[in-house]
Amino acid sequence: MQVEKLYIFDLDGTLYEGTDHFDYYAKRLAIDVAEEDKEAFWADYEKSKNGEHVLEVGKAYDVEHDAVLTVDPMTLSVVEAHNWDGTKWPLEKVKDTYKGNLEFDFETIVAIGDGWWLPFACAKHYGVKDCYKRYCETKEYMVTDEFQLDPIPGLREFLLQLKEKTNIVLMTNSDADDVGRLFSELNLKGVFSKVVTSAKKPSLTDHYFNELTKEFGVKPSETVSVGDNFINEIAPALLQEMKAVYISGSSQAMEHDNLVQVKRITDWVESVKI
Structure with missing residues (x-):
């Protein structure tokens, strides 16, 4: 592969693997789910992880309408909509409700781009108002001794070699404090x-892509985006x-x-020759 x-x-x-933190997030969110709904919450969450629920990674969730949306990732237009129980919306209702391209705001319309958003959507469906505090608790847990986040063998060395030949940038929705803690854990x-x-991907992805290509004086064709979220990156x-490398x-x-x-x-990494 050519080095861009x-x-x-x-x-x-993308730069770390494992899914235990998603389950921990679900456990924290379950605290705020009404007692009579906890069993259903867990059943739906497990089904969504296993591809047995209408909610799955790659779709979007509309909190206000409690609807799971199938989105064209290239245009961000809604192709289909389903109720939580899997009932498909009539096409006319989809067109009337979702005119133009979706705008993700991380609160009412969210892209289910990775495992973080499955417990979020399940919690919202079962009436949880504030998910952010439980997300923060999960991020804090991830840098404790109880949680094992192992660096990917050889990744640091690979990135440093790549950096000798080109520019490498990290662009993440995580805040600065989270990134600092994760860098320590991952030796990055x-x-x-x-x-x-x-x-604030995907809302500001284009903005940052434009800013970064200008800052480093490169053409889009000389740039590679590496990520696990098709809509975001x-x-x-x-x-x-x-160019893009999609981890899925x-x-x-x-x-x-x-x-x-x-x-x-x-x-x-194993396929790239630096």
């Missing part, structure tokens, strides 16, 4: 040329004619001339 002039990496789900301090935190890159355990392959899809970042 700018690589933009996601953090969560001092690796990146620039770090963008609280990026991959579709916007492809639309700007960037899905058996469904996404096809595009500028796209490489791998199950884990180590699979991609």
